[in-house]
Amino acid sequence: MNLSNGKGSMSTVSSPAVSKSGDIVSDQFPAGLRVLLVDDDPTCLMILEKMLRTCLYEVTKCNRAEIALTYLRENKNGYDIVISDVHMPDMDGFKLLEHIGLEMDLPVIMMSADDGKNVVMKGVTHGACDYLIKPVRIEALKNIWQHVIRKRKNEWKDLEQSGSAEEGDQKQRPTDEVDYSSSANEGNWRNAKKRRDEDEEAEERDDSSTLKKPRVVWSVELHQQFVAAVNQLGIDKAVPKKILELMNVPGLTRENVASHLQKYRLYLRRLSGVSQHQGNLNNSFISSQEATFGAISSLSGTDLQTFAAAGQLPPQSLATLQAAGLGRSTAKTGMPMPLVDQRNLFSFENPRLRFGEGQQQYGSSSKPMNLLHGIPTNMEPKQLASLHQSTQPLGSLNMRVNASPSQSNPLLMQISQSQPRGHMLNELNVPHVPRLPTSMGQSPVSNGSPGSALGRNGISDNSRGAAYSSVPQTSSMLNFPLSQTTEMPASSFPLRNTPDMSSITSKGVYQDGGSSGMKGSSGFVLSYDIFNELHQHKSREWEVQNMGQNPSYDASQNANPLQGNIDVSPSVLVHQGFSSNQHQMGQNRDAASVGKAMFSLGEGMQSANFQNIGQHQGFQNTLLTDNSVRVKAERIPDANSQTNLFPENYGQEDLMSALLKQQEGMGPAENEFDFDGYSIDNIPV
Amino acid sequence: MASRRQIAAMKQSLFDQDYLDEQFIQLEELQDDANPNFVEEIVTLYYRDSSRLVSNIEQALERNPLEFNRLDSLMHQFKGSSSSIGAKKVKAECTLFREYCRAGNAEGCKRSFQQLKREYATLRKKLEAYFQQARQAGPFEAARRSK
Numbered sequence: 088m089n090l091s092n093g094k095g096s097m098s099t100v101s102s103p104a105v106s107k108s109g110d111i112v113s114d115q116f117p118a119g120l121r122v123l124l125v126d127d128d129p130t131c132l133m134i135l136e137k138m139l140r141t142c143l144y145e146v147t148k149c150n151r152a153e154i155a156l157t158y159l160r161e162n163k164n165g166y167d168i169v170i171s172d173v174h175m176p177d178m179d180g181f182k183l184l185e186h187i188g189l190e191m192d193l194p195v196i197m198m199s200a201d202d203g204k205n206v207v208m209k210g211v212t213h214g215a216c217d218y219l220i221k222p223v224r225i226e227a228l229k230n231i232w233q234h235v236i237r238k239r240k241n242e243w244k245d246l247e248q249s250g251s252a253e254e255g256d257q258k259q260r261p262t263d264e265v266d267y268s269s270s271a272n273e274g275n276w277r278n279a280k281k282r283r284d285e286d287e288e289a290e291e292r293d294d295s296s297t298l299k300k301p302r303v304v305w306s307v308e309l310h311q312q313f314v315a316a317v318n319q320l321g322i323d324k325a326v327p328k329k330i331l332e333l334m335n336v337p338g339l340t341r342e343n344v345a346s347h348l349q350k351y352r353l354y355l356r357r358l359s360g361v362s363q364h365q366g367n368l369n370n371s372f373i374s375s376q377e378a379t380f381g382a383i384s385s386l387s388g389t390d391l392q393t394f395a396a397a398g399q400l401p402p403q404s405l406a407t408l409q410a411a412g413l414g415r416s417t418a419k420t421g422m423p424m425p426l427v428d429q430r431n432l433f434s435f436e437n438p439r440l441r442f443g444e445g446q447q448q449y450g451s452s453s454k455p456m457n458l459l460h461g462i463p464t465n466m467e468p469k470q471l472a473s474l475h476q477s478t479q480p481l482g483s484l485n486m487r488v489n490a491s492p493s494q495s496n497p498l499l500m501q502i503s504q505s506q507p508r509g510h511m512l513n514e515l516n517v518p519h520v521p522r523l524p525t526s527m528g529q530s531p532v533s534n535g536s537p538g539s540a541l542g543r544n545g546i547s548d549n550s551r552g553a554a555y556s557s558v559p560q561t562s563s564m565l566n567f568p569l570s571q572t573t574e575m576p577a578s579s580f581p582l583r584n585t586p587d588m589s590s591i592t593s594k595g596v597y598q599d600g601g602s603s604g605m606k607g608s609s610g611f612v613l614s615y616d617i618f619n620e621l622h623q624h625k626s627r628e629w630e631v632q633n634m635g636q637n638p639s640y641d642a643s644q645n646a647n648p649l650q651g652n653i654d655v656s657p658s659v660l661v662h663q664g665f666s667s668n669q670h671q672m673g674q675n676r677d678a679a680s681v682g683k684a685m686f687s688l689g690e691g692m693q694s695a696n697f698q699n700i701g702q703h704q705g706f707q708n709t710l711l712t713d714n715s716v717r718v719k720a721e722r723i724p725d726a727n728s729q730t731n732l733f734p735e736n737y738g739q740e741d742l743m744s745a746l747l748k749q750q751e752g753m754g755p756a757e758n759e760f761d762f763d764g765y766s767i768d769n770i771p772v
Numbered sequence: 773m774a775s776r777r778q779i780a781a782m783k784q785s786l787f788d789q790d791y792l793d794e795q796f797i798q799l800e801e802l803q804d805d806a807n808p809n810f811v812e813e814i815v816t817l818y819y820r821d822s823s824r825l826v827s828n829i830e831q832a833l834e835r836n837p838l839e840f841n842r843l844d845s846l847m848h849q850f851k852g853s854s855s856s857i858g859a860k861k862v863k864a865e866c867t868l869f870r871e872y873c874r875a876g877n878a879e880g881c882k883r884s885f886q887q888l889k890r891e892y893a894t895l896r897k898k899l900e901a902y903f904q905q906a907r908q909a910g911p912f913e914a915a916r917r918s919k
Contacts, residue, residue, distance in 0.1 A: 130818040130853040137802045137810060174848060200852035222795040222855040225802070 117232030118143035121165060125155040125183065126172040126198075135170070138225045144232075152178035159191050160304050166193060167235045168218075171207065173199035181213045188214045189350050190305050194234040198223055211438065214354070303343040312336065313347060323351070774905045776814055781900050791895050796858030812903045818857050819896055825850045826889065843881060844873040861891040 095514070122144045126132040132148055147166070149155050152175050159166060169187055173180035184195050197210040198219035210218045216234045219227055304311070317325040318334035319480045327345035773878045774782070796811070800849050803810040832839060851866035865888035872880030 088822055128849060128856075129821050129855045130814060131856045133817060134799065134802070134856050137807065138798075141802055141804075174845070174852075200848060200855055221852050222798070222858070224795075224798055435868075 117235075120144040120232050121167045122231075123147040123150055123155055123158060123166045123169045123172075124144050125169065125175070125180075126150060127175045128172065131172070131223075135228070136230050138223070139170075141225060142229050144228075151181040152180065155183060156186055159187065159193075161190055166191075168194045168196065168231060170196045170198060170231070173197050173201065173210065181209060184210070184213045184215055185354075187353055189310065189347070191348050192353070194238055196231060196234065208269060227496065303339060303347075305347055309334075309336065309339075310347075313351070317348070317351065322355070342749075356740070485683060774909060776909055778805045779902070779905050779909050780863050782905060784899055786902065790860050791891075791898060792857045793860040793863075795855065799857060812907075814857055814879075815903070818859075822850060822853055822892075826892065827852075829885060833885060838881065840873045840876055844870050845909055847873065848897075859892075859895055862888060862895060865891055 120142075122139050124132065124135055124139065124146055125148075127150050132150060136146050136148050146601055147158060149158065152171065153170065155169070156178075159169070169183075171180045171183055175183075178197075184197065187193055187195050194216040195214065196217040196219060197215040198221055199206060200221040202220045207218045216238075217231065277296060312334050313330065313417065316330040319333060320326075320329050325348060327341045330348065331341050331344045440728055510577065709724070787796075799811045799814055807813070825846055829843065829850070832843050832846060847866050847869050851863055851870070854862040854866055865884055869881055869884040869888060872878075872884055
């Protein structure tokens with residue numbers, strides 16, 4: 088549709104050019120632009136209509152949004168651009184904007200007598216390509232054609248880029264995003280688009296259908312069905328074909344679904360895109376987290392080996408370890424592991440540097456993602472028997488990461504939606520739920536603060552959860568999803584990190600034994616699962632899942648601490664992030680959570696003993712952070728946290744428990760020392 | 773019958789006294805052969821449509837306590853159309869009224885609304901007089917083409 092539409096418009100554009108009078112080019116060039124004008128105020132409607140006609144546009148006017156939607160649906164290719172008032176009795180202008188964005192993908196200009204920043208921002212976030220303040224001047228309308236051209240232009244660019252792409256692709260892609268990019272974002276959008284094209288080309292090539300099919304009206308019900316299908320598949324895995332199968336709606340074609348999917352993705356991205364503007368910092372943070380993530384992976388790998396060497400691992404665990412090794416190898420195909428690890432390590436050493444280099448790290452982070460990608464496949468057979476789905480999500484995550492570094496948020500969003508699993512862990516969450524509101528409050532704070540803070544916050548929450556397996560952490564997770572901003576990705580990363588660490592915890596959860604936990608790769612997988620779960624379920628659900636995951640977190644943390652004490656592995660870094668977050672928050676909870684973290688850390692120490700990988704050195708900083716965490720823990724929740732954490736740990740791993748006890752004693756003294764330094768580092772960010 | 777110069781002076785005084793702003797000129801520039809009385813039509817439409825809003829606001833102001841949100845919403849509509857015809861003073865009162873709404877100042881709202889109605893009525897009289905003179909002077913004068 089888009090393509091055809093584009094052609095049509097192009098022709099109209101060219102014809103006026105022929106009749107150039109040379110007087111006012113801007114008047115001549117866009118003559119015939121088909122404008123749909125929506126305003127409930129008859130005076131404004133009449134004035135605007137006249138103005139638009141004076142611009143030689145072809146105007147269709149209506150005074151209700153519902154009517155406008157009807158027009159648009161009846162003649163989807165009949166308009167080039169929509170101008171709508173914001174305040175209308177029957178349907179909010181933003182609602183209309185949303186519908187148009189999903190169904191027609193036309194440029195929409197909002198207008199209102201309200202020039203409040205919030206209203207304008209709302210228009211932009213909802214995808215308006217422009218926002219006009221009433222009274223609208225004709226000069227502004229003379230230029231609206233640029234929105235149409237810009238969109239087209241981008242479409243054509245896309246076509247050129249995709250070159251090899253098939254017609255089917257072209258049809259669907261052209262309209263995406265373009266307008267939203269506006270001036271500032273354009274670069275990002277395009278990049279994202281490119282990446283996505285690459286990702287999806289394969290999918291779309293499968294489909295030979297290039298023919299135009301009759302238009303489908305995406306009613307609310309149909310759209311919900313669609314969303315449900317996408318969520319079930321996971322946004323990354325959601326191929327039109329599969330969605331179509333799931334929806335099972337007679338008459339609906341793959342193209343209908345494909346184009347709607349494109350718009351839906353665009354819509355998701357758009358929501359998250361605005362937030363990106365607000366915080367460059369977020370990106371850096373994210374990257375840092377990702378880096379940690381990569382580091383973790385490396386650690387896990389090393390850990391596994393060490394374990395194997397120690398012989399402590401049960402036979403199964405060994406098997407898993409091997410699997411992990413395989414996973415790495417596969418990962419290598421995508422990206423060389425060593426490189427990734429090194430980068431990560433490096434970033435860890437210099438936490439501040441990371442921030443500055445945020446974007447670069449991004450790239451590096453993406454690599455780690457690839458590794459993961461490979462890993463999941465290996466993992467599946469073993470641990471994932473229960474987690475089958477989890478492996479897939481991991482894959483999807485990787486894809487996304489690579490595709491759009493800056494837009495990590497959207498990815499997160501998608502991820503959350505994509506996986507619908509319910510987990511055993513849910514039970515745990517319930518008791519803690521009440522705290523969620525508080526966490527919610529915090530989330531805004533985090534938003535205001537740089538992205539890094541947020542990311543860390545998320546981490547801290549995790550750590551908390553691990554120790555206590557208490558709700559509060561989960562809540563923090565929830566906050567991120569709500570915000571949906573770029574921060575989200577960051578948070579998700581941290582989560583992953585913890586989960587990775589938690590490979591041990593996974594043992595507890597699965598009871599399969601230390602084997603799963605021991606394996607670094609397995610740890611990753613678990614973390615992914617957790618992550619996915621969190622995202623999938625909205626606030627409360629998230630919490631529940633988190634709770635369930637908490638055990639795993641603890642385990643992960645344990646692993647980290649171990650490293651931290653000895654080797655100071657990347658996991659340690661993660662812990663720091665936690666503490667930092669809490670500090671920033673300046674909340675009592677933080678302390679409590681910290682305490683939890685401490686506990687977990689203590690455990691981690693134990694695990695460290697086991698693993699003693701000693702892979703990464705020069706992470707003293709991270710160690711310090713751990714210490715700080717411990718200190719906090721001492722204050723508040725020692726009793727609680729210990730009780731909670733230990734049972735799980737013990738049950739799962741006897742060896743671990745013994746170690747943990749020892750470590751606990753050790754932890755407090757060291758903590759103070761590190762604490763100060765740690766907090767400082769975080770603050771600057 | 774007023775001369776063209778007199779008519780021009782009449783209009784100029786509306787600007788000088790801040791009854792109108794440049795948006796009104798925008799409307800005049802839209803006037804062409806296809807719509808020789810465009811400005812007058814718009815103003816007529818404005819007064820016809822906004823009288824409904826004015827009476828709605830009047831009723832809303834009689835309630836106790838005042839529903840400031842509703843008042844603000846009504847006044848927002850009123851402001852939208854008032855600004856679109858260049859009714860400068862009316863628009864200014866709309867803005868003031870909304871500020872009182874947001875401040876929860878009932879007294880200010882009522883006072884502002886009284887002032888608004890006065891400006892609204894005064895402008896109407898002045899514009900009607902102007903249009904009448906302009907019509908009599910002929911389309912040439914009424915249509916103040918931009919070039």
